[in-house]
Amino acid sequence: MLNYGFMQNALFVSLCISILCPCIGIFLVLRRHSMIGDTLAHASLAGVTIGLACNVNPVLGAFVFTSASGALIEFLRNSFKKYADLILTIVLSLSVGVAITIISAGKLGANADSFLFGSILTVTKFDMLLILGLSILSVLTLIFLYNQLIFITYDEDTAKVAHVKVKLINYVFSILVASAISASIRIVGVLVLSSMIALPVATALQLEKGFKATLLYSVLFSVTDIMLGLFLSYYLDVAPGGFTALVSVFVLVLVLVGKKLVSLCSARKKLPA
C-alpha cells in the first residue's frame, strides 16, 4: 500500500494534520468554541471554490478565506457579545452562500466534491509543501504563544492584568485555526473536519490529566485516529474523512468504557470485605 505515491503523500499530510488539529483543538474545546471549527470548515469550502474559480491552489484559497472568516468571527464578537452562536450562523451563511453560488454558476475549473468528503488521491506535491509550511508555522506560533493562549482560554481578565495582548492573540489564533482547517480539508473533507479538531481532545479530557499531558494525549489519539482511518479506509475503499471520524468516535467510546470499568473496579476494591 505504501508503495503508491498517492498513499505516501496522504500519509505525510495525515501526520501533519494529526499533530496540528489537536494543538488548535484543545484551545477551541476549552473555550467552548468547538463549533467554530465546523463553521470555519464550511468557510474553507467557500475558499476552495474561489480558488478553483480563480485558478489558484484551492488549499491556498481555503487558507485565505478561512483566515478572513476567523477574523470576521473575532470582529463580530464585540457586536454580538450576548449571542455568540449567532456569529457562527452569520459566517456559516456567508460561506455556504459563496460556495453554493460559485458551484451552481458552473464556473469551477475542477470538481469541489473531493473537498467535501476528503480524498487521498488528490494530494499534490504543492499541497504537501503548503500543508507542511502551514503546520510548521502554526506549531511554532503555538509554542511561542503557549502561555498566553492558556491564560486567554482560562481567564481572559487575568491575562489582561498580565499585559497579554488578548485581542491581537485572538486574531492570530483565528489564523492558526484557519491554517489547521485548510491543511486538513484535502484528506478529511469539509463535512467531518470539526471531528478532527474536537474528538481527540474530547478523548484526552476523559483521562483527567494536566494541560501538557492532555495536549500530548490529544496528539496521540489524533495520530491513532487518523492513521487507523487512513489505512482502514484504503482497504475498505471508502472516503478517509468519514471513516476517520468513525474511528475517532470509536476510540472515544472505548476510553469512556475503559474509564467506567476502572472506576467500578476501584470502587469495588474500596468496599469492605
Added chain:
Amino acid sequence: MIQAQKLYFSYTGLSPYVLENLDMHIKNGEYVSVVGDNGSGKSTLIRLALKFLKPTSGEIVCHANRVGYVPQKKDAIAAGFPITVQEMLVSYGRLLKIKDKRVAMESLAQVGMESFSSSLVGNLSGGQYQKVIIARALMGEPDLLILDEPSSGVDVESQREIYTFLKRLNATHGITVVSVEHNLDAAVKNSTSIYHISGGRGHFCSPERYAKEYLQT
C-alpha cells in the same frame, strides 16, 4: 494608588449610569473593602480601575507598578479545565517573565497550598481554589492586590484563613488591598477603610462607623 475623578460609566454609554460623578482616592498601604448592594457597580468600579472597561466620562488612574488580581470564582470554567495548580502558576509566571519555577512554589507555600501543586485545579474545594488564585496573584511581587468577592463559595474556616492572610499581607508587606465584598462582617473586621457605593456614587467611612450605621439596622 487608585484615583477616580468625576467618573461616569454606563454599559450603553447613556444615562442611567452605573457610576455617576464618582470621586475616589485609595492611598498606598490601605486595605479598602468596596461594598454596596447587588448591581451597585462595585465590580464595575474595579473593572474600570483595571482598564477592562473604559469610563463613559471622567477618569480613573491606577498608579501600581504591578497589580495582582483575584477574579470572581467561575466554577464552570475551573471545573472543566485540565490544568494542575503548578502548571497554572508556572504558566502565569511566564507571562510575567518569571522563568524560575521555584517562584510558583514559593507563592503556593505562602498560602499553605504547596502540597496541592500537582492537583488539578478543577478538583480543588472552593477555599483551596481561592488560596491558589491568591498565590497566583502574588507572583511578581505586586504592590496592589485587587480581589472580586474573595470569599464567595468558600467555607467559613477557609474564609477566616484567607482574610487573616490578606490582613497580614497588608500590614506587614505594605501591599495595598482593594476587595469587592459582599461579606460585610469580613469587610468591617479586616479593612482599614470601607468604600460604600450607592446610587452610582461612593463614600469612604471607617469600618467602625460603617458597622454602626449599616450593619445594626
